[in-house]
Amino acid sequence: MTVLILTCEQDVTADMVVAQLHRRGAPLVRFDPGDLPGEGALSAEYVRGEFRGYLSTGGRVVSMDGLRSIWVRRPGEPAAHAPEPSPWLSAETGQALYGMLDCTAARWMNERGAAARARLKPWQLRTAHHSGFPVPATVVTTYPRVAQQFADQYRHVVVKAVSGRPPGDPPMALPTTLVPSDADFSEVAAGPTLLQRYIAKSADIRLTAVGEELFAARKTAEPGQVDGRFGDTGHTWKPVEPPARVRRAVARYMELARLAYGAFDFAEDAEGTWWFLECNQGGQFGFIELETEQPIADAVAGWLAAPGETG
Amino acid sequence: MTVLILTCEQDVTADMVVAQLHRRGAPLVRFDPGDLPGEGALSAEYVRGEFRGYLSTGGRVVSMDGLRSIWVRRPGEPAAHAPEPSPWLSAETGQALYGMLDCTAARWMNERGAAARARLKPWQLRTAHHSGFPVPATVVTTYPRVAQQFADQYRHVVVKAVSGRPPGDPPMALPTTLVPSDADFSEVAAGPTLLQRYIAKSADIRLTAVGEELFAARKTAEPGQVDGRFGDTGHTWKPVEPPARVRRAVARYMELARLAYGAFDFAEDAEGTWWFLECNQGGQFGFIELETEQPIADAVAGWLAAPGETG
Numbered sequence: 001m002t003v004l005i006l007t008c009e010q011d012v013t014a015d016m017v018v019a020q021l022h023r024r025g026a027p028l029v030r031f032d033p034g035d036l037p038g039e040g041a042l043s044a045e046y047v048r049g050e051f052r053g054y055l056s057t058g059g060r061v062v063s064m065d066g067l068r069s070i071w072v073r074r075p076g077e078p079a080a081h082a083p084e085p086s087p088w089l090s091a092e093t094g095q096a097l098y099g100m101l102d103c104t105a106a107r108w109m110n111e112r113g114a115a116a117r118a119r120l121k122p123w124q125l126r127t128a129h130h131s132g133f134p135v136p137a138t139v140v141t142t143y144p145r146v147a148q149q150f151a152d153q154y155r156h157v158v159v160k161a162v163s164g165r166p167p168g169d170p171p172m173a174l175p176t177t178l179v180p181s182d183a184d185f186s187e188v189a190a191g192p193t194l195l196q197r198y199i200a201k202s203a204d205i206r207l208t209a210v211g212e213e214l215f216a217a218r219k220t221a222e223p224g225q226v227d228g229r230f231g232d233t234g235h236t237w238k239p240v241e242p243p244a245r246v247r248r249a250v251a252r253y254m255e256l257a258r259l260a261y262g263a264f265d266f267a268e269d270a271e272g273t274w275w276f277l278e279c280n281q282g283g284q285f286g287f288i289e290l291e292t293e294q295p296i297a298d299a300v301a302g303w304l305a306a307p308g309e310t311g
Numbered sequence: 312m313t314v315l316i317l318t319c320e321q322d323v324t325a326d327m328v329v330a331q332l333h334r335r336g337a338p339l340v341r342f343d344p345g346d347l348p349g350e351g352a353l354s355a356e357y358v359r360g361e362f363r364g365y366l367s368t369g370g371r372v373v374s375m376d377g378l379r380s381i382w383v384r385r386p387g388e389p390a391a392h393a394p395e396p397s398p399w400l401s402a403e404t405g406q407a408l409y410g411m412l413d414c415t416a417a418r419w420m421n422e423r424g425a426a427a428r429a430r431l432k433p434w435q436l437r438t439a440h441h442s443g444f445p446v447p448a449t450v451v452t453t454y455p456r457v458a459q460q461f462a463d464q465y466r467h468v469v470v471k472a473v474s475g476r477p478p479g480d481p482p483m484a485l486p487t488t489l490v491p492s493d494a495d496f497s498e499v500a501a502g503p504t505l506l507q508r509y510i511a512k513s514a515d516i517r518l519t520a521v522g523e524e525l526f527a528a529r530k531t532a533e534p535g536q537v538d539g540r541f542g543d544t545g546h547t548w549k550p551v552e553p554p555a556r557v558r559r560a561v562a563r564y565m566e567l568a569r570l571a572y573g574a575f576d577f578a579e580d581a582e583g584t585w586w587f588l589e590c591n592q593g594g595q596f597g598f599i600e601l602e603t604e605q606p607i608a609d610a611v612a613g614w615l616a617a618p619g620e621t622g
Contacts, residue, residue, distance in 0.1 A: 036453070037500060043452040045461075046436045082501070089502050095474040096451045096503035099433030113424030122410030125357045140407045141354040142347070150356075163406040189348060190393070191400050192407035 001068035003028040003304045004055075004106070006075040013286045013297075014073050020301035028304075029062045031055060034076025036093055038083075044100040053100045067106040069304045072115065074282075107260070109303060110281050114258035118281040121162055121194065125276075127256050132249035133276035136197040136267075147185040147195055155181075156198035158226060178226050198226070199275045205266035207242060208285045209250050209259075210299040215285075216242040217292045218268065237291040246274055253279065260303060312379035314339040314615045315366075315417070317386035324597045324608075325384050331612035339615075340373045342366065345387025347404055349394075355411040364411045378417040380615045383426065385593075418571070420614060421592050425569035429592040432473055432505065436587075438567050443560035444587035447508040447578075458496040458506055466492075467509035469537060489537050509537070510586045516577035518553060519596050520561055520570075521610040526596075527553040528603045529579065548602040557585055564590065571614065 003026055007014045014030065021028045031040060035057065044053035044064070053064035078093035079085055098112065110118070117123060121140075128135050139150045140162060151157050160176045178198060185193075207216040218240040222233050242250070246266075254262060263283025266274035285296040314337055318325045325341065332339045342351060346368065355364035355375070364375035389404035390396055409423065421429070428434060432451075439446050450461045451473060462468050471487045489509060496504075518527040529551040533544050553561070557577075565573060574594025577585035596607045 037502060041453045041500075042503065043450065043454050043457045044433055045448075045450045046433070046440070046446065047448040049440045049446070051437050051440075079502070084501075091474040092472065093503055095431055096433065096453075096505075099431035099435075099473070100451065102428060102431055102434045103437040113428055116427070117413060117424055120406055120410035120413055122355055122357070122407065123413045124410075126362055126414040129357070129360045129362075135357065135360070137356075137358040139354065139356045140411065142352045142407075143354050146354045161403065162410070163402040189352075190395075191348060191390070192353065192404055194407075 001027070001307075002062050002066050004062065004067055004070045004101075005030045005073055006033060006070065007073035008032045008034060008076040011074050013284060014071075016286060016289065016297035017071070017073075017300045017304070020298045021305060024301060024305055026301070026305035029055070029057065029060060031057050032076045032081075033078040033094070033097055034080035036078060036097060038081055042097060042100060044096070044103070051103050053103065055097075055100075064100060064104045067101075067104045068307075069107045069109065070101060070104075071109045071300070071304055072112065072282075109260040109300070111258060111260075115281050118257045118259055118262070118279065119163075121160075121278065124279055127253060128249075128276040128279070131253035131256060132245065133253070134273055135276045136199055138194065138196045140192055140194045142189055142192050144185040144188045147188045147193055150195050151179055151181075151183065151185070154197040156200075157195045158198050160194045160196060162192055162194045176226055199267040199269055201225070201267035201275075202270055202272075203268040205240070205264075205268050205274055206237070206288055207246070207250065207264040207266065208283070208288060208294075208296050209254055209262045209264065210296065211260055211303045212251070213299045213303075214242055214247060214250060215288070215292075215294040215296050215299070216240045216246075217288050217294065237288055239292045239294055243274070257281070261300070312338070312618075313373050313377050315373065315378055315381045315412075316341045316384055317344060317381065318384035319343050319345060319387040322385050324595060325382075327597060327600065327608035328382070328384075328611045328615070331609045332616060335612060335616055337612065337616035340366070340368065340371060342368050343387045343392075344389040344405070344408055345391035347389060347408060349392055353408060353411060355407070355414070362414050364414065366408075366411075375411060375415045378412075378415045379618075380418045380420065381412060381415075382420045382611070382615055383423065383593075420571040420611070422569060422571075426592050429568045429570055429573070429590065430474075432471075432589065435590055438564060439560075439587040439590070442564035442567060443556065444564070445584055446587045447510055449505065449507045451503055451505045453500055453503050455496040455499045458499045458504060461506050462490055462492075462494065462496070465508040467511075468506045469509050471505045471507060473503055473505045487537055510578040510580055512536070512578040512586075513581055514579040516551070516575075516579050516585055517548070517599055518557070518561065518575040518577065519594070519599060519605075519607050520565055520573045520575065521607065522571055522614045523562070524610045524614075525553055525558060525561060526599070526603075526605040526607050526610070527551050527557075528599050528605065548599055550603045550605055554585070568592070572611070 040057040042055045079089045157179050158176050204219045217237040219237045220235040263280045265277040289296045351368040353366045390400045469487050515530045528548040530548045531546040574591045576588040600607045
């Protein structure tokens with residue numbers, strides 16, 4: 001049984017997992033949907049109820065009934081490398097590929113429908129609350145008046161992108177930013193704006209959930225620091241044991257969201273409470289593993305290579 | 312409790328349902344995501360576990376906890392009518408809107424994740440077989456050799472678009488076409504191609520499923536006719552009673568696909584067997600209702616306005 005990794009060529013995180021799969025002797029195929037058709041080829045037959053499909057790349061052929069699991073890591077746009085790429089060819093190719101993969105019994109990390117919903121930040125906040133996490137007060141609005149009232153009420157608020165990061169290649173960085181007390185909110189009418197109560201934090205927490213395995217890491221924050229992803233503070237990520245309450249909430253969140261993998265960001269306040277900021281279903285883990293030596297890539301490999309039903 | 316209809320301005324099918332909702336006295340709001348922000352505005356607060364959201368358009372405000380159901384009819388691209396539209400603004404606006412709507416208890420016709428999967432034609436064929444429909448032998452391939460073998464084996468085969476219809480406005484028509492016996496399949500390598508055994512049909516069948524209500528219509532086919540959607544044959548759609556076996560298969564398909572609405576296309580052969588061709592989760596029904604007088608718009612309105620859990 002084979003593990004299928006959907007990703008583009010340059011992907012250090014995938015390399016780490018591939019190394020662990022090799023160590024375990026687990027067969028794998030790495031495939032970039034951008035190489036289809038061309039480097040890659042596929043065929044699927046639906047005859048008298050029988051479904052037989054296969055995918056070929058670099059001279060290797062993988063049968064659809066031999067697929068154990070599918071890791072949607074960072075797949076390229078289907079047909080992106082075709083001689084004459086077009087939105088229509090990408091649509092046709094994507095339908096053929098994902099339509100075929102959806103016919104298999106393979107387990108997904110993560111299932112595509114669940115992943116799409118889990119990207120919606122408003123949905124994350126609601127689900128986090130239902131899972132038992134403390135969540136900072138948040139508003140998403142196109143009303144300047146509502147934004148102003150929210151800022152007046154909570155005094156210290158931050159503004160974030162609703163949809164994660166701006167599209168484009170290379171992606172533009174858009175750090176979470178503290179809103180100045182004299183901010184003019186009239187521009188809120190031009191695009192939905194997400195404001196969140198600022199949590200004065202003593203540390204950033206990154207918790208990576210792989211099936212039922214959790215890896216939490218903590219990085220001390222400088223006083224007044226807002227977005228832990230940017231700027232060098234001299235502090236490093238160190239492993240930390242998640243409280244039992246957090247463990248339960250993570251398990252509940254993963255179940256509600258139907259995710260096999262999730263990267264949670266928390267702000268730890270002076271009382272030691274972990275405030276839910278977001279859960280990125282496709283979040284990186286390489287930088288955490290490098291600093292903490294937590295075996296996250298191996299856990300991903302283990303989940304992908306496991307024989308039965310998991311996560 | 313309010314029905315929310317997500318659609319763009321010119322939509323005769325939505326007009327038919329709106330008329331039926333008015334007749335029933337069911338409150339509704341018609342909203343085009345393209346009008347957000349601008350004509351439309353939204354606000355959602357997530358405070359101490361409470362979620363309060365509202366959407367406003369044309370001076371009307373609808374509260375998220377007052378939403379009964381959401382009909383995803385033909386929504387415009389979020390922020391399409393903004394003064395400075397951009398992919399980034401569309402992404403932000405779409406996340407804010409659908410993230411808020413996904414936090415409500417409203418019933419969806421159809422739920423967005425289910426709709427995305429139900430559009431995959433290979434997945435449709437497999438699911439149709441599992442539901443108990445006869446499905447014509449089909450291949451989706453990028454191998455010219457496989458396409459040639461399939462054509463040789465079945466003699467009469469048709470070629471179709473994998474992904475429905477080409478994108479673009481106005482959309483290009485791409486009728487299902489009979490493959491000539493001397494066809495050259497070398498171009499198959501340039502894009503995934505769907506070939507299907509041709510069913511010599513005596514009629515086209517369109518079955519519209521609205522929750523548990525089914526409306527089937529039959530249109531006599533001319534000998535050798537391939538795609539019933541194009542060309543005027545002088546025949547019209549007439550109501551027909553679906554066989555019990557088809558009823559059961561439709562119910563099973565709708566359940567497996569988690570759909571509240573689906574438009575099924577069948578080819579009826581000389582023996583009277585209905586062969587599954589496809590199920591369009593967003594298929595039109597206006598043209599059927601006009602010719603058959605089947606009350607489909609009223610059934611949609613009834614589903615949307617129903618108080619409890621349905622379909």
